[in-house]
Amino acid sequence: MAREHEGAVDLGRVDEIVARHKGREGALLPVLREVQDAVGYLPQEALERVALGLGLSLSQVYGVATFYSLLYTKPKGKYTVRVCESAPCHVQGAQEVIDTLVRELGISFGETTPDGLFTLEKVSCLGVCGVAPAVMIGDRVYGNLTPETVVAVLQEYR
Ligand code: FES
Structure with missing residues (x-):
């Protein structure tokens, strides 16, 4: 069946979210929450973009994305x-x-x-x-x- 959140990720939207939080202390978690709200989950390419934008390593970003139970790195169900x-x-x-x-x-x-x-x-x-x-x-x-x-x-x- 068709999945709600499959398809190309709007990386421009991810960049816009990052830009709004960049430079703030503790920006990573709010950025990930907003990206998830916008995209539906946190796909690899969005995590890469967040890491690049916030000047963090991908493993730092991935670590937070997989630590919190309300953040999803795979598409959620209907x-x-x-x-x-x-x-x-x-x-x-x-x-x-x-x-x-x-x-x-x-x-x-x-x-x-x-x-x-x-x-x-x-x-x-x-x-x-x-x-x-x-x-x-x-x-x-x-x-x-x-x-x-x-x-x-x-x-x-x-
Ligand atoms: S404890 Fe389950 S609904 Fe309040």
């Missing part, structure tokens, strides 16, 4: 599945829901399914602790989940 791992969800059985999701999707956290449909992320509180355990898929939140209902929810997106 839907991001965000799993709450905070305590209120945990005590309401989030672990079984998480184990089911990992098994159903066949990927680990930070990975994308081979069909490009789902990327799995862990997050802290989704702000709906009253319906714990909760999961967010795309921009929709699902609460009071069980291993059975989370499988049914996933089917809606397949």
Whole structure:
């Protein structure tokens, strides 16, 4: 299936983001976040451009890009599945829901399914602790989940 973020990377846009932050202390992380927002992820050619623009080595830039779990060096899936791992969800059985999701999707956290449909992320509180355990898929939140209902929810997106 077609992937949202494939295709040529707009390096002019990357240069423009770098130029806005260049010379500021701690510019690298905000630059990477903005580039990811603009491009969808952080492809190799964008990382090279950021390194060049900020006068850093590619390994420095790559190190930061791969350290933070919310930065992606590969294209993300069509839907991001965000799993709450905070305590209120945990005590309401989030672990079984998480184990089911990992098994159903066949990927680990930070990975994308081979069909490009789902990327799995862990997050802290989704702000709906009253319906714990909760999961967010795309921009929709699902609460009071069980291993059975989370499988049914996933089917809606397949
Ligand atoms: S702790 Fe999970 S939604 Fe708040």
